[in-house]
Amino acid sequence: MSKLHLVFGGRVKDPQTLDFADLSTIDIVGVFPDYKSAEDAWRAAAQRTVDDAEMRYVVVHLHRLLEPDMLKPAQG
Numbered sequence: 001m002s003k004l005h006l007v008f009g010g011r012v013k014d015p016q017t018l019d020f021a022d023l024s025t026i027d028i029v030g031v032f033p034d035y036k037s038a039e040d041a042w043r044a045a046a047q048r049t050v051d052d053a054e055m056r057y058v059v060v061h062l063h064r065l066l067e068p069d070m071l072k073p074a075q076g
Contacts, residue, residue, distance in 0.1 A: 002063070005038035006031050009045055009057030018056060031062065 007029035011021045020026060029045050032038040038059045049055035 002033045003035070004031055004033065004062040004066070005035055006060040006062050007038050007041045007045065007057060008060070009055060011054050012056050015053045015056070018058065021054075029057070035059070
């Protein structure tokens, strides 16, 4: 399975958090097959809004959500 990554962003209520102000205006940048591609897309999106402190973009590791067993410590 590919290690999918989602890049999205939007206006936050407080620049110190990821509490998005209006979920209907979230900017979905895209889904990427690897972290490097996602990071490049995140960097480009964040750079476009660098002067707006209330705009935040994030990279979400979708593969971790799709394979939750990867998050559990090894048993034994």
